[in-house]
Amino acid sequence: xxxxxxxxxxxxxxxxxxxxxxVSSMIYFLPGDPVQSMLSExxxxxxxxxxxxxxxxxxxxxxxxEPFLIHYAKFVGRAVQGDLGRSYQSRRNVIDAIMEQLPATxxxxxxxxxxxxxxxxxxxxxxxLKPNSFSDNLSMxxxxxxxSMPEFWLGLLLIFTFSFSLGWFPAxxxxxxxxxxxxxxxxGIRAAATIARLTRASMLEILNQDFIVTARAKGxxxxxVIVRHALKNALIPVVTIVGLQFGxxxxxxxxxxxxxxxxxxxxxxxxxxxxxxxxMIQGTILFAATAYVLTNLLVDIAYAWLDxxxxxxRS
Amino acid sequence: MAAIDLALPTPRRVRNESFAxxxxxxxxxxxxxxxxxSLVLVIALAAVLAPVIAPFDPADMGVGPSLVGPSRExxxxxxxxxxxxxxxxxxxxRLSLGVGLLAVAISAGLGILIxxxxxxxxxxxxxxxMRLVDVLLAFPxxxxxxxxxxxxxxxxxxxxxxxxxxxxxSFARLIRGSTLTVKEYLYVTVARSIGARDAAIIARHxxxxxxxxxxxxxxxxxxxxxxxxxxxxxxxxxxxPPTPEWGVMLSDGRExxxxxxxxxxxxxxxxxxxxxxxxxLGDGLRDVLDPRLRx
Numbered sequence: 001x002x003x004x005x006x007x008x009x010x011x012x013x014x015x016x017x018x019x020x021x022x023v024s025s026m027i028y029f030l031p032g033d034p035v036q037s038m039l040s041e042x043x044x045x046x047x048x049x050x051x052x053x054x055x056x057x058x059x060x061x062x063x064x065x066e067p068f069l070i071h072y073a074k075f076v077g078r079a080v081q082g083d084l085g086r087s088y089q090s091r092r093n094v095i096d097a098i099m100e101q102l103p104a105t106x107x108x109x110x111x112x113x114x115x116x117x118x119x120x121x122x123x124x125x126x127x128x129l130k131p132n133s134f135s136d137n138l139s140m141x142x143x144x145x146x147x148s149m150p151e152f153w154l155g156l157l158l159i160f161t162f163s164f165s166l167g168w169f170p171a172x173x174x175x176x177x178x179x180x181x182x183x184x185x186x187x188g189i190r191a192a193a194t195i196a197r198l199t200r201a202s203m204l205e206i207l208n209q210d211f212i213v214t215a216r217a218k219g220x221x222x223x224x225v226i227v228r229h230a231l232k233n234a235l236i237p238v239v240t241i242v243g244l245q246f247g248x249x250x251x252x253x254x255x256x257x258x259x260x261x262x263x264x265x266x267x268x269x270x271x272x273x274x275x276x277x278x279x280m281i282q283g284t285i286l287f288a289a290t291a292y293v294l295t296n297l298l299v300d301i302a303y304a305w306l307d308x309x310x311x312x313x314r315s
Numbered sequence: 316m317a318a319i320d321l322a323l324p325t326p327r328r329v330r331n332e333s334f335a336x337x338x339x340x341x342x343x344x345x346x347x348x349x350x351x352x353s354l355v356l357v358i359a360l361a362a363v364l365a366p367v368i369a370p371f372d373p374a375d376m377g378v379g380p381s382l383v384g385p386s387r388e389x390x391x392x393x394x395x396x397x398x399x400x401x402x403x404x405x406x407x408x409r410l411s412l413g414v415g416l417l418a419v420a421i422s423a424g425l426g427i428l429i430x431x432x433x434x435x436x437x438x439x440x441x442x443x444x445m446r447l448v449d450v451l452l453a454f455p456x457x458x459x460x461x462x463x464x465x466x467x468x469x470x471x472x473x474x475x476x477x478x479x480x481x482x483x484x485s486f487a488r489l490i491r492g493s494t495l496t497v498k499e500y501l502y503v504t505v506a507r508s509i510g511a512r513d514a515a516i517i518a519r520h521x522x523x524x525x526x527x528x529x530x531x532x533x534x535x536x537x538x539x540x541x542x543x544x545x546x547x548x549x550x551x552x553x554x555x556p557p558t559p560e561w562g563v564m565l566s567d568g569r570e571x572x573x574x575x576x577x578x579x580x581x582x583x584x585x586x587x588x589x590x591x592x593x594x595x596l597g598d599g600l601r602d603v604l605d606p607r608l609r610x
Contacts, residue, residue, distance in 0.1 A: 014446060014449075015446075015449050015450055015453050016453075018446060018447070018449070018450030018453070019450055019453050019454070021450075022450060022451075022462075023462070026462065026465070026466050030466055144591060144594060144595070145587070145591065147538075147590075147594060148538070148587050148590040148591035148594055149586075149587050149590075150542045150545055150546050150549075150562075150583075150586055150587075150590075151546065152545075152546055152549045152562070152565060152566075153565060153579070153583035153586060153587065156565065156569065156572060156579050156583065157583070159572060160572055160573075160576050160579075164572065164573045246455075247455025247456050248455065248456045250455045250456070250458070251455050251456025251457045251458045251461075252456065254457070254458070254461065254550070255546050255549070255550060258549075258550055259549075259569075269461065270550050270551075270552070272465075273461065273464065273465040273469075273552060274469075274551060274552075278465075281462070281465045285454070285458060285461070285462045285465075288454075288455065288458055289453050289454050289455070289458065292453060292454075292455040293453045
């Protein structure tokens with residue numbers, strides 16, 4: 001197990017180095033002059049009015065006047081110390097801005113994940129218990145609709161139905177569980193749909209296996225067979241997909257935060273792209289990718305711990 | 316087990332004919348695939364015939380009063396500028412389908428190239444390409460497209476390229492995997508032994524055998540591309556107003572959600588119907604082509 005964890009940890013390092021290489025080269029090899037567009041975006045003046053001195057000083061601040069490898073080495077050196085540069089828009093430290101927005105995004109992502117797992121596994125089991133029945137068809141239709149709906153439209157539908165028409169929840173903003181429920185649903189439903197289909201398929205496969213027949217033959221009640229024997233085994237592949245869906249949730253949070261006008265790293269990133277605030281774009285994207293890689297690392301380790309066959313299967 | 320048939324070294328021309336015919340015959344018996352194909356057909360017809368059947372120019376303002384609900388004259392109502400939403404939704408189909416298809420063509424084209432090179436040559440080239448793929452896969456979901464758009468600049472074309480590149484790594488992985496298997500087949504060794512060049516072996520013997528397994532994946536990717544481009548356009552990172560792109564239309568209608576829900580409802584439904592159609596068709600193809608992949 002230790003060897004597996006160490007091996008897995010070692011495999012993450014080159015990926016993160018590659019990610020930082022791509023992100024740091026974003027400004028460096030950009031077509032057109034990002035420095036010029038940042039300056040004109042900032043000052044609101046036409047690019048003709050920007051002096052060469054302004055350009056030179058910003059190029060220096062961003063380290064663009066150095067050879068790329070030095071630029072990259074400094075970028076990584078600072079990043080591992082938690083320094084992602086300063087926003088060109090607000091002049092704040094990028095990492096401070098991210099840390100300030102992080103709780104809102106984490107809250108939303110985990111609430112979305114919770115809904116995805118509860119709704120997804122629930123529907124999947126419901127569908128698998130009576131294959132091809134009405135409840136199966138209904139659950140799978142729901143799953144199909146769920147994967148086919150973009151988060152932003154589902155979000156608008158939820159706002160229209162539950163806040164404008166029924167008045168149950170506030171439409172937008174921050175704070176309190178009542179402002180979290182709708183965004184969490186908008187974020188979680190697509191992942192729930194994927195999880196539901198996988199849970200159903202996995203349950204059906206397990207329910208046809210010999211040990212389930214044996215358990216039933218022993219006279220165990222249906223509930224014990226389903227919960228204790230089938231579900232436990234059926235959920236193993238579901239754990240992996242949950243890890244992968246986590247990435248979609250991080251990306252989906254970008255959209256859901258905008259739809260519900262919530263704070264968060266997604267909003268930070270979208271605003272940064274709109275205003276060409278490159279240090280902030282780099283910081284948020286590097287942060288999100290790192291979070292995703294590390295989460296998958298944790299999921300893999302958890303998976304290997306749950307299912308020892310994995311450790312020998314992969315190398 | 317259809318997938319095993321696909322990999323058999325039978326002559327290509329003969330296999331392709333029977334393969335296409337057999338696939339179509341099985342699809343015609345698959346309920347989900349039929350529904351999916353019908354939905355896709357409706358959207359495709361809307362896209363192709365938009366200029367003919369749209370009652371108004373999608374960009375014309377004031378063809379009706381501002382923000383009136385669905386009526387005989389405006390089946391989907393009008394937006395705040397008095398533009399006809401039905402006409403805009405029809406023209407939006409051209410954009411969404413076109414952009415979705417092209418984005419997947421970019422993903423598949425580059426992904427196939429990278430996958431073939433990495434799988435066939437192996438060694439250092441394989442290591443370098445696959446490390447690159449791993450790095451690209453570390454950007455979750457649409458974030459890679461988001462990053463690429465921020466570099467290329469905001470426009471619908473750049474968004475399409477970004478979503479296309481975002482899909483390259485998964486195609487490359489799949490193709491590399493099947494290439495590794497196919498290149499060990501006897502007929503590849505035979506081709507090499509009679510002096511066929513690498514390029515000819517890849518193009519004539521390997522490519523046809525690694526493409527069929529990704530047909531399903533490519534279909535399902537179109538659904539993802541439609542969602543990704545409309546989502547990023549909604550965020551203001553793709554098509555710009557007054558383009559009749561579905562995501563942009565939803566973003567325009569957001570303000571009037573309370574008083575004029577039809578402004579967002581119809582483009583939203585259009586996205587859902589297209590994505591659902593493509594998904595159903597893709598699921599059907601998967602059941603027919605490779606039952607082992609069923610999720």
